[in-house]
Amino acid sequence: MKRDLHIVDVTLRDGSHAVRHTFTEQQVRDVAKGLDQAGVEYFEVSHGDGLGGSSLQYGFSAVNELKLIEAASDVCSQAKAAVLLVPGIGTKDDLEDAVKAGAKMVRVATHVTEADVAKQHIELGRNLGLKTVGFLMMAHMAPPEKIVEQAKLFESYGAEIVYVTDSAGALLPHEVTERVSALKENLSCEIGFHAHNNLSLATANTMAAVDAGATYIDGSLRCLGAGSGNAQTEVLTAVFDRLGYKTGVDLYPIMDVANDVVAELMPRPQEVTKASLIMGYSGVYSSFLLFAQEAAKKFNVDERDILVELGKMQAVGGQEDLITEVARELANQQLTV
Numbered sequence: 001m002k003r004d005l006h007i008v009d010v011t012l013r014d015g016s017h018a019v020r021h022t023f024t025e026q027q028v029r030d031v032a033k034g035l036d037q038a039g040v041e042y043f044e045v046s047h048g049d050g051l052g053g054s055s056l057q058y059g060f061s062a063v064n065e066l067k068l069i070e071a072a073s074d075v076c077s078q079a080k081a082a083v084l085l086v087p088g089i090g091t092k093d094d095l096e097d098a099v100k101a102g103a104k105m106v107r108v109a110t111h112v113t114e115a116d117v118a119k120q121h122i123e124l125g126r127n128l129g130l131k132t133v134g135f136l137m138m139a140h141m142a143p144p145e146k147i148v149e150q151a152k153l154f155e156s157y158g159a160e161i162v163y164v165t166d167s168a169g170a171l172l173p174h175e176v177t178e179r180v181s182a183l184k185e186n187l188s189c190e191i192g193f194h195a196h197n198n199l200s201l202a203t204a205n206t207m208a209a210v211d212a213g214a215t216y217i218d219g220s221l222r223c224l225g226a227g228s229g230n231a232q233t234e235v236l237t238a239v240f241d242r243l244g245y246k247t248g249v250d251l252y253p254i255m256d257v258a259n260d261v262v263a264e265l266m267p268r269p270q271e272v273t274k275a276s277l278i279m280g281y282s283g284v285y286s287s288f289l290l291f292a293q294e295a296a297k298k299f300n301v302d303e304r305d306i307l308v309e310l311g312k313m314q315a316v317g318g319q320e321d322l323i324t325e326v327a328r329e330l331a332n333q334q335l336t337v
């Protein structure tokens, strides 16, 4: 079918953060099968921090992600597995292994000002015949001109799609419009948008992105993802159908996999809580949520204070060890007053 809007489901990758990387092969099979039957074209599957993410720093996966990619690919008749690769966490060898396991798309993710580290990985993606995407994370931290500059690097390396990634769920709709419009005006590749719902704006922001010209949008079933989660795949399906777009996704089947499969495996409802709200408000990387909550308990400090401090420090992914430092420092300050 000819789609005019592509919904990429990230439940089995961004959702991995929310379940502390404990997805089992059976869970992955069930979700992938449901996505396939519902007509989803691409879905991501890997550790939450992408290929190679299973580590002390980011949290160990219960099951090797190559097995998960294989399990997901096995049950699909038309849907294709995508993997995320953050250069420095994942390697070119990891990508080659993921392709052997069945991956058909790679999304190479860098901090919004560091696109240059993705050259080799994007080139490899193209050489391996993958649909190749550049993913600019923490997009609220750079103005539109900077994002254009960085996106052009991705495009020059061969990326077929460049994403504005609102990792902190901090962007407001007009800020999404500014960023996506700037890319649309200055690039010839397709534009994508990835939302987090920390300010309860994931759907509104995704609508703003599509209005500004994005043709790839991310969602997760029941919002399962880091922080307050992502835009909700089944909601995006309904909303964009109402708006007259052809996504190729069928509403009842996508609702069924969300409710009958994903809801059953969620450790907690995916809500905007005081901690995730403060992440959107202060511009904090959504994947820090569970680490900050753990540190708050350990050092008996308010999780919001940790997150506000991390926002002020402009901490980015890879600096998870700072979270404990900040919590310890806040606890010391409490002792001295």
Ligand SMILES: C[C@H](O)CC(=O)C(=O)O
Residues within 6 Å of the ligand: 014, 048, 049, 050, 086, 109, 137, 138, 165, 166, 167, 168, 194, 226, 286, 287, 317
């Ligand atoms: C590695 C991150 O979790 C990628 C992502 O989904 C984001 O930045 O948001």
Ligand SMILES: [Mn+2]
Residues within 6 Å of the ligand: 014, 167, 194, 195, 196, 225, 226
């Ligand atoms: Mn995300």
